[in-house]
Amino acid sequence: MASNITPHDVIIRPLITEKALAGIQNSTYTFEVDIRMNKFQVRDAIEKLYNVEIEDIRIMNCKGKPKKYGISEGYTRSYKKAIVKLKEGFKIQEFEGLI
Numbered sequence: 001m002a003s004n005i006t007p008h009d010v011i012i013r014p015l016i017t018e019k020a021l022a023g024i025q026n027s028t029y030t031f032e033v034d035i036r037m038n039k040f041q042v043r044d045a046i047e048k049l050y051n052v053e054i055e056d057i058r059i060m061n062c063k064g065k066p067k068k069y070g071i072s073e074g075y076t077r078s079y080k081k082a083i084v085k086l087k088e089g090f091k092i093q094e095f096e097g098l099i
Helices: 018-026 039-050 093-098
Strands: 011-014 028-033 054-062 066-069 072-075 079-086
Touching (some): 011 039, 018 028, 039 079
Antiparallel strands (some): 011 028, 028 079, 054 079, 066 072
16 A cells, blocks of 8 residues: 555445345444455555454445436436455454444
């Protein structure tokens, strides 16, 4: 990771949805990440920020959906999502009270 990029710059926020919360029982966590980051930068950031080891990571681009606001049209914002599977025995404590 570049020296001027911190883990807080890479990880925007955790995604808390029903599907994401169901994955926590299997040590799978979902995060919204910076759209310019790649899989290796996200892996390093999560390992440093939460002090865990990652077994598998999947990255996907989520495109904005078309929306209408009265007579004008627009799109919701696009974002990048990371689904992270942790190695056996590792958990992120911040998520434990959610399930």
